Amino acid sequence: MKNQNYLCYRIIFLVFTVTISACTSNYRNEIFTPVDEIKVRSDQKDENYVNFNTENNQKIENDVDLAYLYEEAIRPLINEENLYFSVRFFPERLHNPNNIFPFHVVPVEILRAMYWELNYRFDYFALIPTSFGFMGFYEGCEKFIDFPDHLDSKDFINRPYIHDDGSRGYISLLRGVFLGRTLYQDFDNNISQGRNLTESDFYKNSPYQMISVVLGNAYKDSYNIGDVLQLEMYWSLVDFEIVGFFESGVGIFSEFGTMIFDYSIIAPLFSIGYEPSDDDNQLFQAFHYTQATSGMIRIDKPIYEISLHTKEKYRNFLSEMADRHGLTNTFHLNPLPVPFRKIFLPKP
Numbered sequence: 028m029k030n031q032n033y034l035c036y037r038i039i040f041l042v043f044t045v046t047i048s049a050c051t052s053n054y055r056n057e058i059f060t061p062v063d064e065i066k067v068r069s070d071q072k073d074e075n076y077v078n079f080n081t082e083n084n085q086k087i088e089n090d091v092d093l094a095y096l097y098e099e100a101i102r103p104l105i106n107e108e109n110l111y112f113s114v115r116f117f118p119e120r121l122h123n124p125n126n127i128f129p130f131h132v133v134p135v136e137i138l139r140a141m142y143w144e145l146n147y148r149f150d151y152f153a154l155i156p157t158s159f160g161f162m163g164f165y166e167g168c169e170k171f172i173d174f175p176d177h178l179d180s181k182d183f184i185n186r187p188y189i190h191d192d193g194s195r196g197y198i199s200l201l202r203g204v205f206l207g208r209t210l211y212q213d214f215d216n217n218i219s220q221g222r223n224l225t226e227s228d229f230y231k232n233s234p235y236q237m238i239s240v241v242l243g244n245a246y247k248d249s250y251n252i253g254d255v256l257q258l259e260m261y262w263s264l265v266d267f268e269i270v271g272f273f274e275s276g277v278g279i280f281s282e283f284g285t286m287i288f289d290y291s292i293i294a295p296l297f298s299i300g301y302e303p304s305d306d307d308n309q310l311f312q313a314f315h316y317t318q319a320t321s322g323m324i325r326i327d328k329p330i331y332e333i334s335l336h337t338k339e340k341y342r343n344f345l346s347e348m349a350d351r352h353g354l355t356n357t358f359h360l361n362p363l364p365v366p367f368r369k370i371f372l373p374k375p
Contacts, residue, residue: 097335101364105330110364111323112341113282114145118317120357133354135303138316141352145320148344152207153296153322154367156283158200159267160259162188165199170245170290173202198259204288205296207322213369214277219244221252221271224295228270232300234308237266243289244275256292261311267294276372281323282365287372326364338362 104110118133145151158173165172165184174183185197211224218241228239242250250256256267278287296319303309324341326333342360349358 094335097338097362101330101333104364104366107330107366107368109367110326110330110333111367112326112338113361113365114151114320114322114324114345115359115361116317116320116354117357117359121354133313133317135309135312135316137352137354138313138320139299141348141354142316142319144348144352145322145324148348150209150325150327151322152209152325153205153319154207154210154279154281155205155296155318155321156286157203157205157294157318159203159292159294161199161201162196162257162259162264164197167249168245168290171201173200201258202291204286204291204293205318206293207296211295214241214273217274217277217371219272219274220247221269223271224293228295229297230300231297234301234304234311237268238294238297239270240267240295241271241273241293242269243287243291243293244273244277245289246292247272258292261314263307263311267292274371275374278370278372279367280370281367282361285370287370320358323365323367324360330364333364 101110121133156173161167169180169184172180172183174180184199186199188196188198190196206224208226208229211229215223217223221241224239224241231238237255240256250269252269252271254269256269257264258267259265273288273293275289276287277289278285280286299312299315303312326337326341328337338360342362345358345360346355349355
């Protein structure tokens with residue numbers, strides 16, 4: 028098994044990076060700040076609060092007021108064509124204190140089944156900010172490095188690393204994004220060189236199969252179509268074949284804010300078509316599906332029909348699914364809708 032100190036660091040970093048990205052987005056704050064703590068007024072009491080960002084078990088005395096406040100909270104999204112409920116999977120709620128890897132307590136087949144049912148029952152997709160490990164001494168541009176905005180990128184370049192054989196080296200974490208199967212076609216017209224991802228890229232049928240990736244435009248001066256990058260992914264070395272480059276300024280606008288792909292490696296959020304052959308591959312698949320089951324569910328109503336009842340309907344569906352798969356209380360549905368759309372900001 029891999030070096031445990033590094034694994035602990037990597038898990039913490041991935042969770043921390045996504046959390047920081049979500050919390051520091053200016054647009055996210057613009058949407059959520061008005062309802063971070065909503066006061067529910069009544070004739071007798073003035074001390075009831077509802078926090079839409081946490082589970083709340085308080086009794087709400089005035090449902091009419093709460094419904095109005097919910098509608099007011101989503102009003103800034105009135106011009107968004109599509110809205111989504113954000114779903115997050117928290118495997119640490121099943122954490123075994125004797126195991127540093129919380130997703131080890133969930134069999135891969137259960138995670139896989141939950142992922143496929145999310146896709147079957149909902150208009151579901153996942154777009155996951157991630158990082159890929161560059162092994163060796165990194166001398167490239169710091170803009171390619173994945174790190175929380177409030178920290179120094181130099182702390183995430185050429186970190187000491189101990190290989191399985193005990194030899195020492197360095198690892199640097201590169202910006203990456205896993206793109207869901209239902210999203211890739213949105214970018215067909217934004218390829219500068221090569222090709223976009225295709226349907227076949229979203230199936231990994233062998234642990235040795237290369238993963239096709241499209242790189243952000245800033246990589247064009249460093250690599251060519253057909254080049255193969257060997258990068259660390261889920262504590263395993265994986266070969267990535269470059270099949271294309273995006274135009275400059277292509278990205279997405281979502282709950283994480285504006286994300287431009289120029290300095291990122293865009294990989295398909297693939298399905299795995301083979302059974303784990305050893306502990307390392309078990310870990311690889313478990314972590315992959317752990318990430319894949321955090322995503323977005325498109326709301327099948329226009330904004331003027333979205334209400335607290337809509338939120339409860341989706342949450343009940345999700346809870347029923349999780350219970351059936353033995354994953355009770357591990358999924359959280361954000362009560363407020365979030366936007367998602369492709370953006371293209373070409374340089375003048």
